[in-house]
Amino acid sequence: MxxxxxxxxxxxxxxxxxxxxxxxxxxxxxxxxxxxxxxxxxxxxxxxxxxxxxxxxxxxxxxxxxxxxRQPWVNGLELLEDARENKNILSIGFEGVDVLLGGGLREGQLTEIVGPSSSGKTQVCLRAASNVAKNYKAEVFYMDTGNSFSPQRISGFVNWKPGTALDWSEQSMLQRVMTSISCHSVFNIFALFDVLHQLEFNLRSQTCKGDRRVQLLIIDSISSLITPILGGSSSQGHALMISAGTLLKKIAHEHNIAVLVTNHTVGGDRGTSKPALGESWKSVPHVRLQLSRDAGSNVCQASILKHSSMASGMTARFVIYE
Structure with missing residues (x-):
């Protein structure tokens, strides 16, 4: 802070x-x-x-x-050139999700994954972290708010060979991936601001580690930090929520980083579920993706709630292997 x-x-x-x-x-x-x-x-x-x-x-x-x-005014041509020249698309590693998102996570944008408990949100975060660290030789900044980060799961994504020993090249690959993922435990909104401000300072002053840079920021989950400060008649929680969203989008835009956050669902009208954090947060993410999971199965479904270039309502299925 x-x-x-x-x-x-x-x-x-x-x-x-x-x-x-x-x-x-x-x-x-x-x-x-x-x-x-x-x-x-x-x-x-x-x-x-x-x-x-x-x-x-x-x-x-x-x-x-x-x-x-407040963001500065930009015209349409500047936005188009920025999207074409400065923003890479990072594959998550689940083919169905990548195709649904037009290739994956776009640098400079905030992507939100919404879903109930056990719908696969954390698995998508872990897969994205391992895939970006492995295939893009990039740094990943992972903020864990519920003790759900699993280095064993990362290892499985990098070298999916249960019960077999890793050879030298596989060990080297795994070590490179794991050292490229920086995990931070964050349990309240003020700690979130602390870590984000420190990250922002580091990004402005960092010297490149060879050809590596931070390309992905993950917060799993943003709603567990924000929900406790909402409610009541005070607007203080709302102000902090909007400030957090604005800071995340600022970091994404200024440093060409893909930001991925997760959000849980709450009960809506007529027994349906809807993303938590309300209408004000709804406008913060550039992309919203909703996950669901077949009961007793490893098969998940992703559907687009909001996207700048893909149609809302489009769906894809993918499998999470335990």
Whole structure:
């Protein structure tokens, strides 16, 4: 989480007095600021001797956050050229899913996989991580929110030979793939912001490891981090959710990274299920893919809910081997 003190050079009203005022209310970072009731904070500022400067500081921080999250205007030709020249398509490794998505995950975009428990969401994430690390010789950044990351499953995807010993070349391949996947355990929304800000800093300052770079960011699952902060009459959880989505899309666009997140389903009208996180989150992903799994089977079905170039409602079947 970015500390408020880091904004001092940008804002003349964010001085030691302002920082002391914020600290007295438990506000030390931008995320702390976002989840506060700003009307209450402004009321407290009114009671201080330097009330006008404090209120101007609050306004300036809001302006910085707004400017950071707002994307610049681009025309259609710029978008087309960007899609053609800068955005590779990364195969997930499940043929049916890749065909359905027009080749796989597109760099610069946020793809969401929606489905109930045991529908195959984590298996798709693990397969994508292993496939990108193996076949693209790329770095994969994997954020695990439910202790579901399985190095054994990755090993199986890379060398699917149960019960047999690996030769030297297979061992070398497996070692390269596993060292290319960086896994981070994240259990709340604030830890998510911490890791994303650190990743963003590293991406801006990193030196290339040969020809490798981070090409895939996975969060399994985003909904387990966001759901606990939603609900009630407060808008703080909603603000944090939109900020997280905006930051993910910003990282994807600026660094040509494919972002893959998973989301669970909740009950909808007439007994049907729908993606969790509500209507506001619905507009965040570029691509939404819904998974289901045949009862007692390894056969899964994927269907497009949203895609920029593929028709909604298209489906494909694929098999997850245990």
């Amino acid at each position: 970015a500390p408020l003190k880091s904004l001092e050079e940008l804002c003349p009203f964010i001085d030691s007095n302002f920082l002391t005022f914020c600290a007295s209310h438990g506000i030390f970072t931008v995320e702390d600021f976002l989840i506060r009731d700003l009307y209450v904070l402004a009321a407290f500022a009114e009671q201080q001797p330097a009330s006008e400067k404090l209120k101007q500081g609050i306004t300036q921080i809001l302006s910085i956050i707004d400017a950071t999250e």
